[in-house]
Amino acid sequence: MNNIKIKSKNLNVYYGDKQALFDVNLDLNEKEVTALIGPSGCGKSTFIRCINRMNDVIDICKVTGNIEMDGMNINDKDLDVVSLRERVGMVFQKPNPFPKSIYDNISYGPKIHGKGETKSELNQIVENSLKKSALWEEVKDRLDEPGTSLSGGQQQRLCIARAISVNPEVILMDEPCSALDPIATAKIEELIDELKKTYTIVIVTHSMAQAVRVSQKTGFFHLGKLIEVGKTEKIFKNPDNKMTQDYITGRFG
């Protein structure tokens, strides 16, 4: 069993008057993949957006309770959000490369954080990130082409490379494969397997099969509550909760 990297305690989230998460207590282990499943609107995205404080962007969103990373309170008002997001990267449901060159897409983050001061250092970062995201071979000769000219699957790997480029400890993935075909999905899953050696990964997915394939731990959300969490094998073989059972067998959701 790996160390606990992130720990949420009684986490509540409100959008205006509407409560989206209720007392969520969830631990994420270091260098492991945790999958979050549950029917649409149950708060999976809301939960992972708490980990890198992306909910700050939404005016009406209010977060209470505790969420810690290596003992540091992420929810602290005085926390430097910029350096938090440097440590916690994110990949979105729809690939969202910037309308810049492939190279600039990757070098954007490091430049902002003052990493890679010389050109060759920056080149190195770009190359490493693209290699880690298994895209290097496909794009090494066309780094100055726009990132938007890549295929959907390549774009998503570019976004993963962009997340990796600032050397985070945690990577959050919100349905990273939902816009991709099976082959591109397989590639990303393979990549996730490789990445978990270095990073702590949280993945939201609607595909039970994907959760089984990539994750070691699975949490099931329903109507803003964490219903059950445990080893992926256990959750999918014999869950404790009837609702979990119903969901994974496709009886609702």
Place this chain on the structure above:
Amino acid sequence: MNFVLLFLITIFSLSLFFYGRSKTKSISIEKNIRLNALPKFYGYYLVLWCSIPALVFLLVWSLFEPVIIKSIIIETAANQGAIFSDKNEANLIYEKIKAIHLGTYFGDIDSILRESALAYAKFINLFTNSKVVLIFGIIIASVIYSLKKIKNNNKARDDVEVILKGLLFVSSLIAILTTLGIIFSLLFESIKFFSVINVFDYLFGTNWSPQRAFVRDASSITAAEFEELKDAFGFIPLIAGTSFIAFIAMLVAVPIGLFSGIYMAEYASIKVRRISKPIIEILAGIPTVVYGFFAALTVGPFFRQVGENLGLTVSSESALAAGLIMGIMIIPYVSSLSDDVINSVPQSLRDGSYAVGATKSETIKQVVIPAALPGIIGSVLLAVSRAIGETMIVVMAAGLAANLTINPLESTTTITTQIVMILVGDQEFDSPKTQSAFALGLTLFIATLILNYIAQRAVKKYREKYD
């Protein structure tokens, strides 16, 4: 008379609507058949058939009646022994005859005029009567035709569709044709102008003084006069003045408009937006003549005062005052267009940037603005084309002298100002001076057309990328 006819046609066709509707209903009940369309479509069908032919006839008749009566009356007057040597005199006599008929003529009336006036009255009567008879004839014929169709249970819904389509088509045809007409008249007058003045003398001449060509028929110009005219129509000072003032305007409008657009799109809370957006749009609705007198009466003299205090000579009509006010006028365009463009940059791009730890201003500077750039450039180009076409402000505040200068404190002039100056007051239609206004108009038209085209391409390309 025409109004009475219009009124009658309207009332009659509207009442036919109710008749058609109830008639078809009762037919379907009586004969126990299924109608081919809802009863109301039979109503529409009758209305359209009753009104359109009559209205078209009335329109055509009204267009041609005066022309025909006029030629008949002039003919009659000539037969009576009236003498006129050209068209103008004939027109004069015709106007007299009309005035006599209306009782508003107070000069001497000789027998020729009196006879002609009687003839005029006779023809007016005849024409009016036949008009009324014909219109009723047409209405009756078309109503009989359409009633027969209705009784045969025609597909009224489809027929109404066809008629409406025709109406819409004719409307758009009129819109297009009038535009084409304007363009062609610009073109033909310009061609006349360029048959006297060489295109290159016009395009590259540095001296603009069209008053030299005052009252001079293009066809009767002598070689010596031509030499003198040759360099009176140099376009360079005008385009220089126009661009200069537009440039000053853009210096004001682009930064302020763009920054306020960015603020509106990225920083302003929903509340602030809801209040300030309409306020900015009100600015865009202020008539330009208001800006014009503000520039001429307030800002111009103010600059001159300040200049005097500083020991500078500032003309009270200066490029600076005109450009500044024009810039203020354009701010809302740039602001609201760039606000729209920035707003349509997808949120996911911002999220992507925040997620690697960028701050808001870094995100705006490095992701949002570059993504929105084509659209922003497009909106700036649209603003430029407004600036060079703007007339009122420059007429009131920029001056008339075609100085070739880059001193913003001096007065300059613009293309639009010169067109106004040339066309106010009495005109000789054939003089190169008057025709030069058309040439200027054509040049301006082409310039703004190109700018608008490029701008719209830029904006559209940008839209395609994110929709």
